[in-house]
Amino acid sequence: MINRSKQLYSHTGDSKSFTRRMEEDVLPFLFTEKIEEIEQHDESSRVLSQNDSIAQVFGKEKPSRVRGVGFGLTPTQLFGLNSHAPGNGVEVEETQRKLLALQAELEGKKFKRKAMENEAAAGKKKMQSMERALIYLFQT
Structure with missing residues (x-):
């Protein structure tokens, strides 16, 4: 209580730290920039595949989902049975x-x-x- 009474300013910046706020604002831009750079160098990376520009930036898909195509669709359904085999x-x-x-x-x-x-x-x-x-x- 004593420390509270000594406080001159109240915190009004929400519960997020400045670092977290900055990451949320900057990271999507950086990912978008990286995807565009990959697509400029390799036109085929624009086509939905196991090695498209999104997979190159975010990494391999998990067996249970495919990024960017909604819920419920798996790599096997989209790319075929050997989607994870080299x-x-x-x-x-x-x-x-x-x-x-x-x-x-x-x-x-x-x-x-x-x-x-x-x-x-x-x-x-x-x-x-x-x-x-x-x-x-x-x-x-």
Whole structure:
């Protein structure tokens, strides 16, 4: 009681310490910054997987949950039976080979699409010039 009466100022900063308050304000920003940095260097880390940017920042998933997808979903349900087993080198190599083949096919299709768009634009210009010529002929 005597010490209480000597107190000049009352504490009004809630029950959290300044350190805890600062961690709560700064840590989410640091995690977000780290995730963005990883995603800039590796586009594939944006895709939900066992090694996505969130897993790289926060660590491996626990067997009972997957971060960011809600309650009840387990890694086995989301990623398959071997979600915690280390990948077979041959499987990884085969997957990478298929990925490269698909990327090459996609690039080929993009090239063909661009060629078709250019051809369509040229055809449109030709039609417009023919239309102008017909209008000129009918006016004379």
